[in-house]
Amino acid sequence: MNRFDYLRPTSVADAVALAAEPGSAYLAAGTNLVDLMKIGVSRPARLIDIGRLPGLDRIDWLPDGGVRIGALVRNSDLAYDARFAATFPAVAEALLSGASAQLRNAATVGGNLLQRTRCAYFQDTASACNRRHPGSGCDALQGENRLHAVFGWSERCIATHPSDFCVPLAALDAVVEVEGRAGRREIPLDIFHRLPGDAPERETELDGADLIVALRIPGASAAFSRNARYLKLRERTSYAFALVSAAAALDLDGGTIRGARITLGGVAARPWRARAAEDALAGRPADERSFAEAAGIALADARPSGDNAFKIELARRLVARALALALAGTPAVMPALPASPFAAAAGADHAA
Amino acid sequence: MSLSVSLTVNGRLRTIILDDPRVTLLDLLRERLALTGAKKGCDRGQCGACTVLVDGRRVNACLALAVSLDGSEITTIEGLADGDDLHPVQAAFIACDGMQCGYCTPGQIMSAVGLIAEGRAGNDPERVRELMSGNICRCAAYQGITEAVIEAGRALAERTAPSERTERSLA
Structure with missing residues (x-):
């Protein structure tokens, strides 16, 4: 892991101002970023720790029956929120089908959106990868690619986005609220991640110091x-x-x-x-x-x-x-194996 | 840059001066506080051997930067027993033979403590297996681990039930 400076701003405005300096990266729980730093894929010169920023860890219900989810709400807290799971059950099921209980307890919803691809060539710094190192090529094209994209890929990059959470969010017209140097703006979730085209290194619609502050799901999706x-x-x-x-x-x-x-x-x-x-x-x-x-x-x-x-x-x-x-019908109780098409009957013990 | 981190570890307030922000919670526990119960298996959040509780929630200590947890309460395997009296989860792992080599066991036990506190699995072995899937056991002692988690959950529920009954009768 490279050395970096560590900063902990106390407001969204301060965080955005600090992140404007090139080489900065936001740190929330770090479940993806710290991992990528350990293997040298991410090498930020300074980390802006947003983990304690006030007001970003709330789940607020809106007058239209929709919900606003703060960017720092933990995956498990959202999935187990009773009203949320009843209103948007496919989102709760997706969250609980992802990662492990330990990771869901730490990982934030904002961080989930910004997960990097799990393409092995992206993760291996000895491989050519246009996403990690623009212009270096794509070793996945002629490599181990059975898990790669079947939609929207280009000759520059065939990686997929790994999130489960984002899939029902896109289906339900979720919107990403972003705070940037020019103020607040909104991006529909289903176009938040960019297709690779000629510039796979541009992974999302975020620019420079942009910070995800919340997600919204409209009431109509209920x-x-x-x-x-x-x-x-x-x-x-x-x-x-x-x-x-x-x-x-x-x-x-x-x-x-x-x-x-x-x-x-x-x-x-x-x-x-x-x-x-x-x-x-x-x-x-x-x-x-x-x-x-x-x-x-x-x-x-x-x-x-x-x-x-x-x-x-x-x-x-x-x-x-x-x-x-x-x-x-939506199951009355969350299945024991969320999102699994092979779920056993409740209580079944298939350990012989 | 020098950074000060205050953590309450197993009930004791510890203030550690770090000369480098790269130190993970796992490295801080193992290398600076000599608490080697949490293990460094994969160091990438995939094996669960480093599982500890942060403010009562189970997490992977290898993926958390220690500086970012300033002010938190940490519980490790060393903080579970009450003197010579084992925690019910520890006792259940022994009673149910929930281990072979023992390397993953501190992480398994801390994960089980977190799982029982979360209260989502009940006595359903399928739910226990699913919610323990972040802890890998290379010896494949999963049968015993699953039984131990269910057994410990039962023991902890019995332990708290009498006081709940008292509260209800007072209400």
């Missing part, structure tokens, strides 16, 4: 609370990143779909909102046939970036399954 799921396929049962994941939510009028939301995770450098598939479901009967067609539409433009064509079929099936489970 219409999906009774029929919302997050499903996540992993290579082991727990404590693993998604191979592919899907958030699916339905607003039903009897047996007819009034509105639908579908977003895929683990397939692109941002959570991948499938708007055409959502539109195709509006006004249709809520049945397997509609779900299969919507899943086909959701994956229609996907293309492999390497040895990962299997992810396209996997994602297509997962979308159909997530929609079917959303139709079955």
